[in-house]
Amino acid sequence: xxxxxxxxxxxxxxxxxxxxxxxxxxxxxxxxxxxxxxxxxxxxxxxxxxxxxxxxxxxxxxxxxxxxxxxxxxxxxxxxxxxxxxxxxxxxxxxxxxx
Numbered sequence: 284x285x286x287x288x289x290x291x292x293x294x295x296x297x298x299x300x301x302x303x304x305x306x307x308x309x310x311x312x313x314x315x316x317x318x319x320x321x322x323x324x325x326x327x328x329x330x331x332x333x334x335x336x337x338x339x340x341x342x343x344x345x346x347x348x349x350x351x352x353x354x355x356x357x358x359x360x361x362x363x364x365x366x367x368x369x370x371x372x373x374x375x376x377x378x379x380x381x382x
Contacts, residue, residue: 284335285333286333287331288329288330288359289352290351291329291346293327298349299315305345308342313330314330316366321365
């Protein structure tokens with residue numbers, strides 16, 4: 284699976300739902316994180332779209348309409364690592380509760 288991460292200004296964050304309502308985009312795996320939750324000092328929200336190339340291209344088209352920035356490969360990988368680490372930490376915490 285391929286993925287792309289988009290950076291959206293917080294003031295435009297309500298528009299994210301419009302993109303995610305698209306039929307093709309909504310069938311992809313979608314992760315949304317506030318920059319502050321990833322220990323990043325920016326006033327933005329990150330949206331990771333993972334799935335088919337067609338789904339990602341459609342998301343790109345829709346996000347362009349309100350000037351969301353698609354991260355380059357290096358930036359996307361850094362953000363993705365932080366998201367994965369956060370997910371792993373949450374999973375470990377649940378394992379300790381139920382384990």
